[in-house]
Amino acid sequence: MGWKDGLTGRIVEQGSNGYDEARRTFNSRLSKFPKLIVYCLVKEDASNAVNWARKQGISFSVRCGGHSYEAYSVKDQGLVIDISEILHLRVDKRTGLAQVGAGFRLMPLYEALWKHKVTIPAGTCPSVGVSGLTLGGGYGILSRLLGMSCDNVTEIEMVNAQGKVIYLNPSNHIDLFWACRGAGDGSFGIVTSFTFRVHPINSIAHYTMTWNSSEVEKVIQHWQSWAPHADSRLTSLLALSAHHQGDLVSKGLFVGGDKELHELLKSITKYVPPQTLTVRTASWIEAVRLFAGRPVNQAKFKNTSAFAYEPLSATAIENIVKNLKRAPGPSNLVALDAFGGEISKKSTDATAFAHRQALFMLQYQAYWERDSDAAKNIQWVNEFRQSMLNHTKGAYRDYCDSSVLNWPTEYFAENINRLQRIKERYDPENMFNYEQSIPLR
Ligand SMILES: Cc1cc2nc3c(=O)[nH]c(=O)nc-3n(C[C@H](O)[C@H](O)[C@H](O)COP(=O)(O)OP(=O)(O)OC[C@H]3O[C@@H](n4cnc5c(N)ncnc54)[C@H](O)[C@@H]3O)c2cc1C
Numbered sequence: 001m002g003w004k005d006g007l008t009g010r011i012v013e014q015g016s017n018g019y020d021e022a023r024r025t026f027n028s029r030l031s032k033f034p035k036l037i038v039y040c041l042v043k044e045d046a047s048n049a050v051n052w053a054r055k056q057g058i059s060f061s062v063r064c065g066g067h068s069y070e071a072y073s074v075k076d077q078g079l080v081i082d083i084s085e086i087l088h089l090r091v092d093k094r095t096g097l098a099q100v101g102a103g104f105r106l107m108p109l110y111e112a113l114w115k116h117k118v119t120i121p122a123g124t125c126p127s128v129g130v131s132g133l134t135l136g137g138g139y140g141i142l143s144r145l146l147g148m149s150c151d152n153v154t155e156i157e158m159v160n161a162q163g164k165v166i167y168l169n170p171s172n173h174i175d176l177f178w179a180c181r182g183a184g185d186g187s188f189g190i191v192t193s194f195t196f197r198v199h200p201i202n203s204i205a206h207y208t209m210t211w212n213s214s215e216v217e218k219v220i221q222h223w224q225s226w227a228p229h230a231d232s233r234l235t236s237l238l239a240l241s242a243h244h245q246g247d248l249v250s251k252g253l254f255v256g257g258d259k260e261l262h263e264l265l266k267s268i269t270k271y272v273p274p275q276t277l278t279v280r281t282a283s284w285i286e287a288v289r290l291f292a293g294r295p296v297n298q299a300k301f302k303n304t305s306a307f308a309y310e311p312l313s314a315t316a317i318e319n320i321v322k323n324l325k326r327a328p329g330p331s332n333l334v335a336l337d338a339f340g341g342e343i344s345k346k347s348t349d350a351t352a353f354a355h356r357q358a359l360f361m362l363q364y365q366a367y368w369e370r371d372s373d374a375a376k377n378i379q380w381v382n383e384f385r386q387s388m389l390n391h392t393k394g395a396y397r398d399y400c401d402s403s404v405l406n407w408p409t410e411y412f413a414e415n416i417n418r419l420q421r422i423k424e425r426y427d428p429e430n431m432f433n434y435e436q437s438i439p440l441r
Helices: 019-023 043-056 106-114 130-135 174-179 213-229 258-269 284-292 314-325 341-345 371-387 407-412 415-426
Strands: 010-013 036-039 060-063 079-082 089-092 097-101 153-159 165-168 190-197 203-211 234-241 248-254 276-283 300-308 333-338 360-368
Touching: 010 019, 019 036, 019 079, 036 043, 043 060, 043 079, 043 153, 043 190, 089 106, 106 130, 106 284, 130 190, 165 174, 174 415, 203 213, 203 258, 203 284, 213 234, 213 248, 213 258, 213 314, 213 333, 213 360, 234 314, 248 258, 248 284, 258 276, 276 284, 300 371, 314 333, 314 371, 360 371, 407 415
Parallel strands: 036 079, 060 079
Antiparallel strands: 010 036, 089 097, 097 190, 153 165, 153 190, 203 248, 203 276, 234 248, 234 333, 300 360, 333 360
């Protein structure tokens, strides 16, 4: 009898072939050394892994795409239960539902759904895992029309802390189903399959606008009074880069035609005429590839977030400009993602994702290559977020940040109390734990 008896799936042990690849985290700022990684092929492998970990008294983490900003899906000296090889997909166009294996990364999922001319609203990065993204909320270029990814989940298949397979939906394990739509990442169980409501999609229009960096104040001001209130078929993003390197860029996706999009854009372009403006039509899948950009394999970064519930004042905008000017690296930026539309139609406590009434989300981002640049970039991100606290609220769970001190209320606002009660009921021994898992009271 070996010590791994009872574990099933594809096992990669510390020191064995492929271990370095298997332990790797997307954010190469962080490096972790688990004892074992088990790749689950079916839900029973996840069940066996939980039961085995309990018997061995070994702590574990759950991993899908491995894109956690703080590498929370890999535990030092623990077991990584990896579900990225659970990849079934069944689309039923009659009911408008799709059963999606929880291991999908976004691009392969978009591509597979495209064969049926349907999609879900989800993120832009092609290699992000559908599990981590959806369980923490899930924002993307269709969110103002179709809501957050978690809003489109109708059922979840989960292996719980007792190693049992349970099904969560609006009439079964109602509380846990609520919790998993915004706070389900790694705190309650291992999701092995989602049922998503899928949406027919075909061609779309998209735009890119740029302005000269000298217009930054005006651009922020007009963008924020336009983008969160625009036609909900349009989702718009604004990127402000450090040192005003390059232009100010806004991009967006519109589920409609190019002429109509041109008209909608006039609400901003008449106030701040862009240097360049392109509007194009494309198939949905071409747009997905376009927004995905170039593939990134290894990146050292520190990102964090906050929400603007009110338009930013002139002082707040001045503060953004000041922080961008003093950025330690040329790749640093702040990105603004418009909310409103379908996201805001649900109340704050409709699901665990709380920040629905925000006008937009801010993401402060620093990237670097040499380890010696890490400290100053991390400091810049932390100070940037701190300096905006008088003008913003909360933080986005999917952009998890170990430096956010009061993270339970920052991520979940008043929903944290209900989340803790659910945690106590479903995982009283705190089997599913990491630095920012839902704490027991
Ligand atoms: C380059 C990049 C681009 C991004 N773009 C977007 C975007 O456009 N929109 C957006 O909303 N977010 C975006 N994100 C954030 C992303 O949604 C989160 O990082 C998300 O948590 C990643 O999910 P994952 O499965 O890849 O990561 P993982 O590291 O595998 O998991 C993240 C967390 O979820 C838990 N988890 C994973 N799988 C399961 C499961 N099956 N059951 C239970 N818990 C699980 C893990 O334990 C961990 O705590 C982006 C991130 C990166 C790095």
